[in-house]
Amino acid sequence: MSQLPPNALATGIPSAGPGARTRARPLRMRLLLLTASGLLPLVLLMAWGIQHLIDERQLLAQRSVLDLSRALASTVDAELRSTAVLLDQMSASDDLERGDFRSFYLSARRTVEQLGWRQLIVSDSEGRVLLRTAEPFGMTDPAPVDPKSMARMVARLGPVVTEVMQTPQAPSETFAVRIPVLRSDKLVYVLTAELPADKMLGVLARQSIPAGSIASVRDQSLRQVARSIKAATPFPSPSMRALFDRGTSEGVGRTTTSEGVESYTGFTRVADWGWYVVVGTSVDGANAILYDLLRAVALGLAASLALSALLAWVLSRRVLAPIDELKDAAASLGRGDPVAVPELNILELDEVAVALKDAAAERDRAAAEREQLTARISEALRAAEDANRSKDQFLAMLGHELRNPLAPISTAVQIMAMKGDEKTARERRIIERQLVHVTRLVDDLLDVSRITSKRLTITMQPVQIAVVLTQVVETIQSSLYQRFLALELADGAEDAWVTGDEVRLVQVFNNLLVNAIKFTPAGGSIRVKAAVVDGALRIDISDSGIGMSSDDLRRVFDLFYQAPQTLDRARGGLGLGLPIVRSLVEMHGGQVSATSEGIDKGSCITVVLPLCETPATAAPQPAGALATGAGKVLVVDDNEDAADTCATLLEMSGYTVQTVYDPKSALEAVREFAADVAILDIGLPGMTGYELAARMREAGYRGRLVALTGYGQTSDIAMAQRAGFDAHLTKPVAPDALLDVVKGLSALRSSADNPS
Structure with a gap:
């Protein structure tokens, strides 16, 4: 029997011994055929070519609109200049030279009618109107005309063109060409030809403007004089205005028309007159040929991709079948079923199969451990719940058992007081103080139990905090033992109200004052200060006592925490007062914090509570005497x-x-x-x-x-x-x-x- 390679059993790879199947080919060899037919180089080349065509097309479109704007600017300049020449010829009239305004008026009217002007205006050197051809002779209003353009003409002593304007004598927009009439280099008259703005529209109509393009003429203020296609507004769009704001005599860029069409726009400024000629062609129209090219390229690319997909499908059939086997094995692994994978005859996939089998074995081991851990956790949770219930029952029973003996003690002390036995007054006061202390410890234990189990409920209603503080301070006076206690109510605090449970708020401040007394030696001072700060009520309870270290400050509100004490535990306590304070303050939507400058430098506990609106005033109830009755x-x-x-x-x-x-x-x-x-x-x-x-x-x-x-x-x-x-x-x-x-x-x- 031939021996297997050392790792044959571990990896599940068939051996290459006699009778064994052909050695599995690596998956990368099979995928190499797919990557060889990849289109990445072709796609990159085509993308570069398309981008080059787009850039060239954009430059061509921009150059075209700029050249057309220059040509149209020359035409507009010639039209305005011809009007100025005609006015200059009229200024040489003998009638005007002699001051025969009637004869000049008659000849000027004929000229105006022949040329299609609106009117001719003659003004003196001050700009006062001498005659208008649009009005009967001798009935002209002498008021000066357009001081702005008049001043510009006087400054240059040459012809000017005005902005587009609306005059009472004209039903539509007009503009004017002005020339000075000089005699011995002195300004004598001003001739003004007022022309309809539509005259410039005729100039545009006579030009060969390509389809899909829009040409317009604009005055010095960029207001539209004429446009080959009527616009909704005479003013340029924001993007076109940004193009003009470059301050150049000509320019080109990408803008959006007032109709919302994205366009390549070129403009040329008519230098002598300050007008602009603007030509725009839509981006879609300019790129129409490019779009056809892109569609052809896309079709070719799609055909290439289809051919590649066919080849990939043919080649991948031999790969997908083993992968399906692995998918079934992985699904079995996810369901928790046994994993069985046959020999796949592909090296990498066989390694994956071995990994799946190992993962299945590890899963089974982990599942067993998880079940054991879950059982232990469940048992621990049950034990914790039982312990928590036992704790609550113990605290409830402890409270009951402690309160039962406290009740007759408290009642007996009150009976002694009612009998008026002054001989036992000192002993009675001692018993009362200690009784209050024990009662507070019992209440704190039960409160902590209710707070930690989230069973403590509070009744929220408007509370005047100054009344609560005064009540607590007065109550605590008997426990001061040669300590000084002062209550300070800053402006606004005396009338401040908060929403809260009055009983629990009394408990909060009582706990804080008892704590301050506990840690302040005889002769020390305790101050309670209330003030309205940043829309909230802030109460500072500061003392001149033993102070706190930085570690104490971090842990002072932790449950059952007590600062280090001497062996005699002179200050006693269970470490419940401040944790209860923090819980109650937070239940009221407030915050509590502690500060101290260090040991023997005193401490300050700060409570911040949100304010509420002052409620309707209720009549105070008189305090009654001890109830008596018969029954x-x-x-x-x-x-x-x-x-x-x-x-x-x-x-x-x-x-x-x-x-x-x-x-x-x-x-x-x-x-x-x-x-x-x-x-x-x-x-x-x-x-x-x-x-x-x-x-x-x-x-x-x-x-x-x-x-x-x-x-x-x-x-x-x-x-x-x-x-x-x-x-x-x-x-x-x-x-x-x-x-x-x-x-x-x-x-x-x-x-x-x-x-x-």
Whole structure:
């Protein structure tokens, strides 16, 4: 058995041993026959020849129109010059010499009629008209005629031709030829022959103007005097005017006529008179012969291409069949099917076939790895989703569990205050401050959870920012501890309004001030400055505290980030305040940034909010005192401390209260105690507050329901509404807020029982 070449198995190329087929020919050898019949050299040669013909044709057309304009300019010059000669002969009249204007008038009228002029005008040296042949003798208006051309004639003391003009005596456009009448080299009279513009049209009509060409005569201002084809406008097109603006006495170029026809245009200026003779011929007309040549060339080229295509088809049949095999193999590769390619007998195509087989094997390996990776990613996503749900559930439960003990603590402190025990005032204030701190930490944790999961909603309405800032500053005064706090409202800021959620804006500025107090030592100062800048409201909260490094400035708004602190963590915190501020400001369409000159040089937090229009002024609501009332209230809470302190607060405010600690006792109390308002905890043992509310309604309870719970997310409030609760309060609730709700619902209950 003969041995194969070393790479025969790897490449799939058949060996050249005994009995083997003829060695495959490279594809380039087969394609060489196609390229040999290529027409590229011929096409390039023809393109060069055609371009040369086009250039020659353009030069010939331009030379032709320029030569014709020169010839016509000579004819126009001769016509005008003959008129000037006639006027010069008339100036030698004995009648004019003697000043016999009547006799001169009669002979001049005969001359005008014979020559087809409009009229002859005799003026004195000042330009005043002495006679007009178009008017009766002696009735001529002496007003000067065309001072512009008169001045030009006086300056040169020779004949001039005027621009085209419209005169009251003539129904159509005219022009005039003027000559001076000199006696002893002194200007005595001026003779003016006024001719119809159509006279120049007759001059053009007598010339041999080629078909497809247009000739025109234009005056010194380029206004049309005559044109072999009537034009829509007497003025030249912009492209033709650009040709005249070159300032030469003659010229040629490519222009567009007023009819929109692209033309080769040549002009010649009649030197003595300042008029122009213009000749144009259309580009299409000039290139008509060239187009015929191009069509012939195109037909020849098409025939050559057809012959080449036939030859290519014949030669490529032996190439296309193996390529089709490769196409089928590539399609199988794309569909994920097995790839099978026979021997193609073409070296390059056999190499492609081997590459396709290798790609199929690699595809199968990659698909298996991809399936494994997809499975791992899916599992990781499920784990992440489970962890996220667990995190939300944990935070909700954490908020509930923390708020439950906070509620009785808060209520107990308020009861102590209501009892007026001054001996415990200092301890009570300490408890209040720490209670506010813990409550803020709980709220921040829940806010961060809602923000990161995009479940935080805000209610947008016009807010007067000065009121919000004043409220926050007044509230924070008790927490300053020997620090100086100042609020500055620049011009315009006091009356500035923004669109936002007032509660969340209070949270923003409260967080910023608490943060400033935290990092400003006793004796330091904090300033809040609001100003209207570039159509937006800018609030700067600056302090003289410990400042920030450049690294702190880059990360200060990152979630859970805290600047390096000492081991005692005197400044505490969870690193949530500023991230919450940034999220809330951006939800209001604003921006927040931090600046600092360095450590121990203070910091400044800047909030920029878009302004809105000032709303209609509403009458301010007077602040009420702590709500009091009379009625029956049922308090249900498994946290006995929370239930008892809540009941004590209500009783001190004049309500009759019954307290129970489980759902079963609550259902028994409903039958015996006709409460106007029932305050239910949601997280009760054995039965949720939502279920208890439904059971109470079934048992005949017709009073109002209040949910007082540690669950304070938006979904919890919506669930309470669906369960039939009239109000939802989140622990710890301020005593006045609780009493206001109870009072309002008691009043509604009373009005329902006793309709007027």
